[in-house]
Structures are given as C-alpha cells and as structure tokens.
Amino acid sequence: MTMKTPALVLLATLVLAGCSAQYTTSAQPAAETPKTAAVSLSAKVQKRDLASGLYEMALSPQGDALYVSSAEGFKDVQGGVVYKLDPATLKTLGSTHTDLKNFGMTISPDGKTVYVTHSLDGGISAIDTRNGKVRARTLFPERNEKGLPYGAREILLHNGALYVGAVADPALVWVVDARTLQVKARIKNAGKWVTGLHWSEQTQRLYVANGDGEMLVVNPRNNRIEQRWKPLGDKPALLLNIAEDSETGRLFVTDNSKAKTTLVLDIHSGKVLKQLDLGGSLAVKFNPKRHEIYLTQREAGKVLSLDATSLAVKQRWDLPPNPNSLLLSADGQTLFVTVKQAFNKDHTTNGLDSVVRIALNQ
Secondary structure (H helix, E strand, O other): OOOOOHHHHHHHHOOOOOOOOOEOOEOOOOOOOHHHOOEEOOOOEEEEEEEOOEEEEEEOOOOOOEEEEEOOOOOOOOOEEEEEEOOOOOOEEEEEEEOOOOOOEEEOOOOOEEEEEEHHHOEEEEEEOOOOOEEEEEEOOOEOOOOOEOEEEEEEEEOOEEEEEEEOOOOOEEEEEOOOOOEEEEEOOOOOOEEEEEEEOOOOEEEEEEOOOOEEEEEOOOOEEEEEEOOOOOOOOOEEEEEEEOOOOEEEEEEOOOOOEEEEEEOOOOOEEEEEOOOOOOOEEEEOOOOEEEEEEOOOOEEEEEEOOOOOEEEEEEOOOEEEEEEEOOOOOEEEEEEEOOOOOOOOOOOOEEEEEEEOOO
16 A cells, blocks of 8 residues: 555544454464564563564553554555564464554453544544454545545544544544444534543543544543533644553643643643643653653654652653654563654655553562
C-alpha cells in the first residue's frame, strides 16, 4: 500500500492510525534472527529491532504476552502484522498477518481478544489470542469529501463497549459492541480529528482530546458531550494523549504538534493546574505504583520519567530516533516503548522499528 493522499500522510503524522481488511493468520512462532534479537542497552533496558510500522501495544492480563501492532511498510507493502512477544525477553511467540495495516490496540479483560484499528481503511478487527485468527471486523461507512474513510485512530474498551476515535473534520467517536463489533451509537460534533480517549473510574466519564485543542467530557450512559474545555483558549493546539492521577484528580494531556507542551488539568473543571514546558510530548502514562509520569518525546528521541508530585524530571532514557507509544505492566514495574524510524520522502525508513523494555525497579 502506498501513501499518496494527504489524508494518509496526515494519519501517519499523527503517529497512530490504521487500516482494515480480511486477514490471513499465522500463530506459528517467528524465527529469531541476529538482527532482531533483543539486546541490552543497560542493566535494565532491553531493545529489540522488530519490524517496520510499529505503533501501539497491549499486555495480556496474565502478563505472559505482549502484543504489538504493526502497519509494516507504507511503500509497496500490503497489510500488516500483530506480533505476540514474550514480555520478559521480547522474543517472538507468534504473529497474525493481516491484509490491512494495524495501528491502535487494546485487549479484553480476559485476555482472549485483541482489538486493533485500521486507520487507513476506517475500521477495526477483533483477533482471538488463543489461535491468532481474526474473528470479526467492522468497516465504518463514513467518508470525507474526497471519498476516503474516516481514520479510526485510538481505541478504548470499557464495560463491553469499544470507543473508537475518528480522524475527520468534523470528527466523531464510534461506540461499538465489543462482542459483535456492531456500531451501537455515534458521539458526533466532536471537533476536528479525535485523537486521544480516556476512561475515568473516578468521574465515570469518557474524556476525548481533539485537534481543535479541546477536551470533551462524555457521559457514557447517553453518549452525550456534557462539557467542552479549551484549556489553551485561542492558542492553537492539537491535543493528543491522556493519562490520569485519580488520587489527585489530575489529567495529563500531551501536545506534540502545535503547543508543544504537556497540560495538567483538573479532572472536574478542566482548569489548567500547570503547563509543563518540556518540549513536545506524545505518549503519556501515569504509574500509581511508583507515583511517576512517563512521556515520549518523539523529536528529541527521549523518554522522560517525572515525579508525579513535584513534576520534576527524575530520569531520561535516550531511545533514538523517535520513541512513540508507551505501555505499563500491571504491577507498575516495567515500561514498554515502541521506537520508530524516521520516514523518508518516499515513506520508506532506513531500518526497523523497535520495542524497548525498561525495568523500573532496578
């Protein structure tokens, strides 16, 4: 698949996006080769060069499998792969080859199903983790003025429903039955480009970030937008990803495009409590076990660890060229990172994207 349209370039620029289609599957372990073997950068950092087009990750509830979505190459390459890795060694345990490209990802509470978004084709798929087979797929019917599908970017699972953000103008959030993949509702009037999604157990609300610099607060009982916050006012902003410290009622929201900042917001009012001038940040995770915040800084090639109270930088990991997505283990002691290669003008890269495992307790 080549990326020739402005819409496809946009989705790649936003770092997460996807494709969808029918799938051929392979649950057979892939052979390890020297160039893709995990290497130790330090006593607590392992890195494995895995494949082109790596994006999001999901960890099985049992902690015994790390799933990584891949769009593979963007020039003359059709389809993608979902990799199953050993979380301790990063060795390949299995793989599912799909005829569409995979971007966003989440996993069911029982670990039996991995859900992926196919942004370039505007759809989602459900993959059975027991055999690696695709068991269901939905392609959303919406099209933009050029006849292209709305990009299905981020995906969030809550209480049997999948919330899928659309990169479109105007945008929406699809609400999908996680069992059947049938669309149950659409949350419309969501601004330009729905990017980040976050569910808060504290407020029982869905938080939606968009390219208009807005945070939307959605009531899942009726799928209505109850509040619209614009934390930076008229200043241009493209808000991306969201994390929460539920004990203090703070939301952490990144902007890697326009405002180049990380916002700390009051979860109830949207008031800006602090603006972290660390440069543009992409992914964000809050770790309640260690009381830390993690950020990827794509252009700087770094991952930061912040003290969640003082918001001071505790540690920096150099992971060039472009650290992308983050995933935290259930016990809060391991951080996983996808690291991307820069795109050439023809949408190729000069090497494989990587998965990094950081042991936080060493």
